[in-house]
Amino acid sequence: MCGIIGYIGSKKASSVMLDSLRKLEYRGYDSVGMAVFDKELRARKGIGRVDLVNDRLDFQELKGNVGIAHTRWATHGGVTDDNSHPHFDCTGKVVIVHNGIIENFLELKDQLKRLGHGFKSDTDSEVVAHLIEKYLDLGNTFYDSVIKSVGELKGSFALLALYAGEPDKIIAVRKDSPLVIGVGEGENFIASDVPAFLKHSRKAVFLKNHDVAVITKDAISIYNLETCREEVKQIQRIDWNVEQAEKTGFPHFMLKEIFEQPTTLRQALNQNMQKLNNTLREIKQARRVYFIAAGTSYHASMIGKQLLARKGIGSECVIASEYKNIINMVDDDTVVVAISQSGETADLIEAVRESKKNGAKVFSIINGPGSTLTRISDDTIYIYAGPEIGVASTKAFTGQLAVLYLMAMPELKDELITLSNKLEEMLKKEGLIRRIAEKIRNANDVYFLGKGLNYPTALEAALKLKEISYIHAEGMPAGELKHGTLALIEKGVPVMVFAPKNEFFHETISGAQEVKARGGYLIGFGDEKHEVFDEFLKVPKTLPELYPLIFTIIFQLLSYYTSILRGNNPDFPRNLAKSVTVK
Ligand code: F6R
Numbered sequence: 350m351c352g353i354i355g356y357i358g359s360k361k362a363s364s365v366m367l368d369s370l371r372k373l374e375y376r377g378y379d380s381v382g383m384a385v386f387d388k389e390l391r392a393r394k395g396i397g398r399v400d401l402v403n404d405r406l407d408f409q410e411l412k413g414n415v416g417i418a419h420t421r422w423a424t425h426g427g428v429t430d431d432n433s434h435p436h437f438d439c440t441g442k443v444v445i446v447h448n449g450i451i452e453n454f455l456e457l458k459d460q461l462k463r464l465g466h467g468f469k470s471d472t473d474s475e476v477v478a479h480l481i482e483k484y485l486d487l488g489n490t491f492y493d494s495v496i497k498s499v500g501e502l503k504g505s506f507a508l509l510a511l512y513a514g515e516p517d518k519i520i521a522v523r524k525d526s527p528l529v530i531g532v533g534e535g536e537n538f539i540a541s542d543v544p545a546f547l548k549h550s551r552k553a554v555f556l557k558n559h560d561v562a563v564i565t566k567d568a569i570s571i572y573n574l575e576t577c578r579e580e581v582k583q584i585q586r587i588d589w590n591v592e593q594a595e596k597t598g599f600p601h602f603m604l605k606e607i608f609e610q611p612t613t614l615r616q617a618l619n620q621n622m623q624k625l626n627n628t629l630r631e632i633k634q635a636r637r638v639y640f641i642a643a644g645t646s647y648h649a650s651m652i653g654k655q656l657l658a659r660k661g662i663g664s665e666c667v668i669a670s671e672y673k674n675i676i677n678m679v680d681d682d683t684v685v686v687a688i689s690q691s692g693e694t695a696d697l698i699e700a701v702r703e704s705k706k707n708g709a710k711v712f713s714i715i716n717g718p719g720s721t722l723t724r725i726s727d728d729t730i731y732i733y734a735g736p737e738i739g740v741a742s743t744k745a746f747t748g749q750l751a752v753l754y755l756m757a758m759p760e761l762k763d764e765l766i767t768l769s770n771k772l773e774e775m776l777k778k779e780g781l782i783r784r785i786a787e788k789i790r791n792a793n794d795v796y797f798l799g800k801g802l803n804y805p806t807a808l809e810a811a812l813k814l815k816e817i818s819y820i821h822a823e824g825m826p827a828g829e830l831k832h833g834t835l836a837l838i839e840k841g842v843p844v845m846v847f848a849p850k851n852e853f854f855h856e857t858i859s860g861a862q863e864v865k866a867r868g869g870y871l872i873g874f875g876d877e878k879h880e881v882f883d884e885f886l887k888v889p890k891t892l893p894e895l896y897p898l899i900f901t902i903i904f905q906l907l908s909y910y911t912s913i914l915r916g917n918n919p920d921f922p923r924n925l926a927k928s929v930t931v932k
Contacts, residue, residue, distance in 0.1 A: 350422040350926040351434070351448040352376035353528075354545045355415075355509045355519040357566045358536020362416035363408045369538070369545035370399045370420050372594055375602075375738050375920070375927045376448075376541060377422025380433035384444040386516040387413030392444065394419075394433040398921065414566075415516060417509040419446035422926040425454070426471035436475040438482035439466055442513040445481070447474035448541055449526040450931050452504035477502070481510060491515045492563060495522065499561070499574060505695070505931065507541060519564045522574070523556040526930050527693050527721060530554040530562060530569055532584055537564045542928075543587055543718070544594035544736050551587045555719035585719055593735040603739030603817070603919045607905045608776055611769040613744040614898070616733040617751035618765055624730065625756045628712050632657070635710070636682035638664035641672055641700045643929070645742040645812060646688040649749035651805035652897055653686065656757035659894075670932070672700035681708030689713065690737055690745035691928040692720025699932065701725055714752050716745050730756075739920050740927045741817050743905050746809065747772075747898055754894070764892050768899070771889040775902035781886055782903055785872060786910035788884070789843045795820055796834070796844045796869075797904070798827040798860050800853035806897040807847060810904035817912040817919040827853075827860030840868035845907075846882070847900050848875040851893035874903055 352373025356362045362385045370381055381402045382394020391413070393406040399420060402408075419434035426432040434446045451457070454473035457480065462468070466479040477498060484494035491512040499508070505525030512520075521528055521539045531538030531546030531553060538546035539562065543553055556562060559574040571580045599605035632638050638657070640650035650666045657664050664686075667675055679685070685704045689697050692715040701711050702725060713726035716734045723729040732748030754761055789795055795814060797807035807824030814822040825834060827846065838844065844864045848857045854875075861871055861881045873882035876890045888899050912919040 350376045350928055350930050352420045352541045352545070353417070353446045353448050353507060353509055354541070355417040355521065355539040355564070356536070357415040357519055357564055358533060359414055359566065360536065361409070361412065362414050363411040365549070366416055366418040367399070367403060367408050368548070369540060370418055372544040373541055374399050374420050375740050377420050377926045378921050379423045379428040380421045380430070381419065382433045382435055383408055383411065383416055383418035384435040384511060385411045385413035385416035386511060386513060387411065390437070390441060390444050390511065390513050392435050392437070394435065395430050396428050396433060415511065415519065417444065417446045417511055417519060424450055424931055425473040431470045432472050434474060436470060436472065436478045438478040440482060443478050443481045443485070443510065445474065445478045445508055445510045447477060448507040448930065449505035451476060451502050451506065453502070457501060477508060477510070481512070485512070485514070491518070492520060495520045496561065496574065509539060517565050521556065521562040521564060523560050524558055525695070525698070528556040529719060530556065530564065532569065536566055537569055539564055543589065544738065547587065547589060547594050548591050553585050553587050553719065554582050555585065557724065587718060589735050594738065601739065601918070601920045603741055603743060603909055606737055606739050606743045607902065607909065609735070610744050610747050610902065611772045611776070613734040614747055614751050614769045614772060615766065617748035618755060618762065619733065620730065620752065620755055622759060624728070625759065628728065628730065629756050631710060631712070632684050632686070633662055635684040637678060638662065638684045638686065639675060639679065640664060640666045640686045640688060641669050641697060642688040643669040643694050643696055645746050645809060646690060646749060648805045648809040648812065649746055649753065650686070650688050651808070652750055652802055653688070653753040653757065655802050656753055656894070660757055669694060669696035669700050672703065676703050676707065679704045679707040679709045683707070683709040685709045685711045687711060687713040687722055687726060688749055689722055690716045690742050692717040692722035693928045693930050695930050695932045698722060698725065714749055716748065740922055740925055741813055741908070741919065747901055750898055758894065761892065761894065764895065768891060768895055771891060771899055772902055774889050775899055778886065779906055782906040783910045785884065785886070786907055786914055789820070790911055790914040792820055792843050794837065794842060795822045796842070797822065797824040797847070798830065798844060798857065799824070799847035800827045800857050801851070802894060802897050803847040803849070803900065806900050809901070810845065813904055813908040814911060816925060817908050817917060817922045818915055819917065819923070820911065827857040830860055831863055835863060835867060838864055838867040838869040842869045843872060844869040845872045845874065847896065848873050848879065849893065849896040850875065850877045851896070874900055
């Protein structure tokens with residue numbers, strides 16, 4: 350992943366970029382660095398989170414009004430100071446930052462070494478600086494050198510380059526990794542994502558694949574790498590406000606985003622019903638329907654599948670990285686519903702591209718405005734959750750569910766709107782949920798059980814707990830435990846059960862009884878207490894279909910507090926980053 354930012358204007362670039370790096374940290378936090386031009390190119394970089402590295406290196410000592418910066422999620426090359434970006438050429442006159450993967454870097458590195466280039470890092474990215482140097486040495490302009498260098502690269506990249514010989518511009522290139530320009534007055538920004546410059550500008554130009562942008566303080570020119578023609582800039586107004594990208598008094602983005610859900614649910618429900626009806630009609634008419642998504646979005650899709658099934662519409666859910674298993678079933682009589690918070694998940698983008706090649710119609714349910722998926726889908730339904738910065742997805746999940754409910758069961762719209770009040774009620778139970786977190790904080794394993802729509806809920810609960818508390822967790826259908834996993838239940842193992850009084854209540858309770866008989870510690874969530882539970886948290890009554898939305902607040906808060914009690918930072922889970930833009 351990685352987050353990149355470039356600034357050119359009359360402010361101190363290091364100060365602007367330091368702030369932007371904090372906003373992009375959700376994309377990676379292994380190391381951080383920046384380079385600015387101040388008579389010559391100067392850089393500082395090192396391993397660790399932005400603020401820690403800044404404490405050591407004081408980025409703001411770097412003067413100059415143009416610069417590029419990077420926060421890294423390591424893919425090629427370990428987490429070391431040398432592997433941190435930015436990377437220079439041999440002369441120190443070219444510097445780059447990169448997000449993505451250069452697949453042929455070993456081959457290029459060998460060629461460049463044979464030409465006498467010396468490398469300082471193990472990264473794939475460093476080859477780009479040396480390639481640009483090679484073409485500059487041959488007498489090319491900076492722009493032509495970048496174009497020729499990019500022509501040699503295979504893989505995915507969002508690249509920013511600065512050259513001391515032409516320090517009035519940043520050159521940016523995009524292929525398969527996101528880049529967006531923030532348009533200012535006498536200054537411009539280029540970043541992996543909008544929050545990086547939201548404080549300064551709400552005017553954005555999303556680069557398309559194969560775009561190359563030449564950005565000066567007063568002008569932006571965009572060319573297509575393949576046609577070499579200048580493109581018309583399409584400036585989009587971003588209706589996110591600055592507070593949405595700040596913690597606004599919450600200790601973590603994750604908690605803030607959990608608490609935003611009554612509002613974001615209402616926002617997600619504010620849809621053009623005609624458009625949703627048309628999408629549903631296309632789904633009904635298609636011979637095959639595939640939901641494709643990853644992680645949390647995949648769990649949302651599993652709920653979508655069950656909602657459609659209740660209306661007699663068959664569909665399948667496919668994990669994005671597994672799409673190849675079904676791609677030969679995808680044809681022009683297929684509808685693909687791609688679900689994604691970011692709209693930039695590499696596996697999903699590939700799945701959608703391949704599905705389109707086979708003639709499928711693709712609808713996407715997305716949060717990220719201007720994201721790649723919105724451009725390659727036939728139509729996009731936005732969930733309007735605002736920026737989701739916590740690495741663990743929260744409000745995007747409930748937003749995705751809201752859209753799926755509304756599309757499959759528009760008759761529930763009024764009840765869904767009132768549900769936002771019930772979510773408020775659940776948020777008030779924060780203290781009770783924290784007490785449950787205290788009970789499980791030292792557990793080695795936690796199990797979540799649910800049936801029907803609450804089975805994907807259990808899967809999402811387990812994912813949330815795992816990724817931020819690092820406790821092993823599993824979600825499963827309540828009736829499935831006895832087919833194997835029951836062997837793992839012994840005295841005191843926490844088992845959480847989503848047990849609303851719906852058509853599956855008795856079967857769910859029978860799964861809980863099996864756990865009880867083996868000594869498991871049972872924590873139940875529902876609208877009516879049952880004696881099997883050692884502990885029970887009562888939730889407000891709603892329609893049987895809608896409990897997943899209510900339970901979501903519980904497991905999100907539970908995961909959050911378990912993470913806190915174990916001394917973790919829930920906004921920065923180890924080894925993870927948001928927006929998985931690499932395969
Ligand atoms: C988990 C989480 C991930 C994402 C997954 C897909 O909390 O955030 O599992 O859901 O990487 O990302 P999007 O939805 O952006 O495609």
